[in-house]
Amino acid sequence: MDPKLTEVSQLFDRFKAAFLRNDFDSASNLLSQLKVLLTGFRSLPPLFADTPNAVQELTIARDIYEHAVVLSVKIEDQDAFERDFFQLKPYYTDARNRLPQSPQEYPILGLNLLRLLVQNRIAEFHTELELLSSVALENPCIKHAVELEQSFMEGAYNRVLSARQTVPHETYVYFMDLLAKTIR
Amino acid sequence: MTQDLEMKDRSTPSNTVSPPVPSTLQHLKEIASLIETGSYSKEVRRIARAIRLTIALRKKLTASVISSFLDHVLTPGSEPHAKLSAYLPKVDVSDTDNFGFCLYSSEDDHEMEVDAATSVIQTPTTKHVLPEIEIFCYLLVLLFLIDQKKYNEAKACSSASVAWLKNVNRRTVDVIASRLFFYYSYSHELTGDLAEIRGNLLALHRIATLRHDELGQETLLNLLLRNYLHYNLYDQAEKLRSKAPRFEAHSNQQFCRYLFYLGKIRTIQLEYTDAKESLLQAARKAPVAARGFRIQCNKWAIIVRLLLGEIPERTVFMQKGMEKALRPYFELTNAVRIGDLELFRNIADKFATTFSADGTHNLIVRLRHNVIRTGLRNISISYSRISLADVAKKLRLDSPNPIADAESIVSKAIRDGAIDATLDHANGWMVSKETGDIYSTNEPQLAFNSRIAFCLNMHNEAVRALRFPPNTHKEKESAEKRRERQQQEQELAKHIAEEDDDDF
Numbered sequence: 062m063d064p065k066l067t068e069v070s071q072l073f074d075r076f077k078a079a080f081l082r083n084d085f086d087s088a089s090n091l092l093s094q095l096k097v098l099l100t101g102f103r104s105l106p107p108l109f110a111d112t113p114n115a116v117q118e119l120t121i122a123r124d125i126y127e128h129a130v131v132l133s134v135k136i137e138d139q140d141a142f143e144r145d146f147f148q149l150k151p152y153y154t155d156a157r158n159r160l161p162q163s164p165q166e167y168p169i170l171g172l173n174l175l176r177l178l179v180q181n182r183i184a185e186f187h188t189e190l191e192l193l194s195s196v197a198l199e200n201p202c203i204k205h206a207v208e209l210e211q212s213f214m215e216g217a218y219n220r221v222l223s224a225r226q227t228v229p230h231e232t233y234v235y236f237m238d239l240l241a242k243t244i245r
Numbered sequence: 246m247t248q249d250l251e252m253k254d255r256s257t258p259s260n261t262v263s264p265p266v267p268s269t270l271q272h273l274k275e276i277a278s279l280i281e282t283g284s285y286s287k288e289v290r291r292i293a294r295a296i297r298l299t300i301a302l303r304k305k306l307t308a309s310v311i312s313s314f315l316d317h318v319l320t321p322g323s324e325p326h327a328k329l330s331a332y333l334p335k336v337d338v339s340d341t342d343n344f345g346f347c348l349y350s351s352e353d354d355h356e357m358e359v360d361a362a363t364s365v366i367q368t369p370t371t372k373h374v375l376p377e378i379e380i381f382c383y384l385l386v387l388l389f390l391i392d393q394k395k396y397n398e399a400k401a402c403s404s405a406s407v408a409w410l411k412n413v414n415r416r417t418v419d420v421i422a423s424r425l426f427f428y429y430s431y432s433h434e435l436t437g438d439l440a441e442i443r444g445n446l447l448a449l450h451r452i453a454t455l456r457h458d459e460l461g462q463e464t465l466l467n468l469l470l471r472n473y474l475h476y477n478l479y480d481q482a483e484k485l486r487s488k489a490p491r492f493e494a495h496s497n498q499q500f501c502r503y504l505f506y507l508g509k510i511r512t513i514q515l516e517y518t519d520a521k522e523s524l525l526q527a528a529r530k531a532p533v534a535a536r537g538f539r540i541q542c543n544k545w546a547i548i549v550r551l552l553l554g555e556i557p558e559r560t561v562f563m564q565k566g567m568e569k570a571l572r573p574y575f576e577l578t579n580a581v582r583i584g585d586l587e588l589f590r591n592i593a594d595k596f597a598t599t600f601s602a603d604g605t606h607n608l609i610v611r612l613r614h615n616v617i618r619t620g621l622r623n624i625s626i627s628y629s630r631i632s633l634a635d636v637a638k639k640l641r642l643d644s645p646n647p648i649a650d651a652e653s654i655v656s657k658a659i660r661d662g663a664i665d666a667t668l669d670h671a672n673g674w675m676v677s678k679e680t681g682d683i684y685s686t687n688e689p690q691l692a693f694n695s696r697i698a699f700c701l702n703m704h705n706e707a708v709r710a711l712r713f714p715p716n717t718h719k720e721k722e723s724a725e726k727r728r729e730r731q732q733q734e735q736e737l738a739k740h741i742a743e744e745d746d747d748d749f
Binding site: 183184185187188190191192195207211214215220 | 477478479480513514515516601606607610611613614617650654657
């Protein structure tokens with residue numbers, strides 16, 4: 062196996078361990094090291110070079126960015142979230158035919174929708190929505206965000222408030238709290 | 246100038262003396278010589294006319310006609326000739342079209358003589374083929390392949406031609422090139438791999454910009470927008486659109502398309518007022534023959550107007566030839582007008598497939614909110630005081646706690662100024678205020694103002710849209726020339742109608 066890839070995966074394991082221990086400081090340190098290492102891979106966007114390890118590299122890079130997004134939610138940093146999400150997005154859109162779908166894809170997309178809603182960026186919310194297929198719209202995580210937007214537009218705030226109890230994913234709670242604050 | 250006269254000499258007898266239609270091959274040859282004169286005299290207008298004439302011939306193209314045309318203009322055995330003929334199927338002699346072709350062949354021979362006698366330029370060019378002619382041949386073969394539904398061959402042919410085009414830098418090529426770009430993208434769309442050519446199109450757009458090829462830029466920008474919107478990439482489309490240079494429109498069709506794509510992007514980004522303007526303008530500017538395009542424009546325009554809270558007039562749905570296509574949207578409008586959530590839901594379910602095929606499904610989901618608004622407005626007009634439970638029942642809100650829902654919906658509507666009422670929380674009532682006489686307010690003035698502004702704008706646009714041929718002020722035209730021009734104009738008017746039909 063490629064030594065660079067081994068290095069990254071070892072570092073990533075340490076990062077995951079720190080992440081699970083809720084040791085966010087060391088996790089963010091490890092994350093920035095990981096991101097620097099990722100720049101060495103030529104198979105990642107925007108180059109998409111056809112290297113022999115392309116699939117493994119893409120998968121691990123996607124995994125890293127997915128964790129980065131969740132981490133940014135946990136440390137409640139919206140700017141970092143946006144940055145990480147945009148770094149992650151090419152893996153979902155442009156690398157779709159190279160990789161099997163990630164199980165984390167829909168929760169993270171839903172999370173992003175929720176973020177746009179919280180920041181009151183409705184136009185971007187709808188632009189993102191157009192990108193989703195009808196299968197994606199059926200997913201509970203995304204449906205949740207879409208329904209929230211509807212009740213929000215109608216003014217049925219009590220429904221938004223009660224939606225906090227039915228969140229599909231534990232990371233959603235942070236944004237729901239922000240939303241509830243806006244409503245009040 | 247002499248070439249001009251020659252051309253006229255040749256075209257007038259064929260139009261007046263020989264009433265039966267001259268063969269397709271003969272037409273093609275005429276077009277080729279038109280392109281040649283155009284490229285020598287550097288008049289883009291002539292080439293544009295040649296393209297229009299070609300489109301008129303499109304339905305008559307057959308493999309045999311094209312291959313004999315290729316033999317005529319390109320040297321047999323040369324590289325482009327070999328490449329292009331490879332795309333054509335083997336000529337089948339028993340073909341009925343060939344029979345028709347044979348019928349005219351005697352006349353054709355005669356014309357050929359005239360041809361050889363008058364246009365001296367054609368013989369020497371067999372050694373050195375003009376790039377215009379070569380591109381024109383590509384276009385012809387491509388048109389034929391697309392009409393024959395040989396999309397894969399069309400794809401190969403168009404890719405080859407576009408690769409070759411990148412090296413040609415002549416202003417007279419632009420017109421043909423822009424058509425070629427269009428079919429290049431079209432053939433890829435038909436085979437379903439539009440994403441592949443995106444990079445290529447961007448490169449072509451860059452080249453066109455560097456060469457000040459405005460028509461090419463316009464066409465390519467539209468193709469790129471289409472490419473992005475095909476995959477719902479509204480974000481990228483908007484970024485490209487806002488960064489790309491804009492100038493006065495050269496082609497009405499391209500401008501219509503641009504307006505349509507712009508309208509779509511604006512709709513998604515919730516800028517409904519602007520979206521409505523560009524969609525309606527696109528629908529109005531589009532030629533009558535482009536029915537499919539106008540239906541699409543109307544569909545989007547209807548939804549945007551509904552989202553704006555307007556109700557489109559009945560005449561919109563009753564336009565000739567569109568009743569059937571607009572039927573789902575008509576019923577949808579009805580539901581919004583009545584403000585009946587139940588009916589709205591039923592219609593959205595009933596026509597779900599149509600709506601998702603049109604890509605308007607998400608927009609219709611957004612409409613729900615407007616339905617509630619209209620319903621609420623109706624209630625507030627008809628009742629001076631109504632309990633929230635009744636409001637919920639009338640709006641048919643189906644949720645576990647309808648009264649609380651109704652309360653918050655009503656309060657938001659009041660805050661947004663949609664209805665003029667107050668909430669009595671203690672008793673659970675909505676109390677509507679009396680609406681005053683609308684004619685005592687500024688409302689009529691504002692309405693008149695917007696109408697007058699619209700009319701003035703239209704007038705200005707019309708004045709600006711007048712086009713003049715480039716050289717009219719330089720030389721006084723002789724009676725003869727005027728006759729020629731009038732004839733050309735008539736032809737042009739006829740062909741524009743046909744081409745538009747073809748274009749959409």
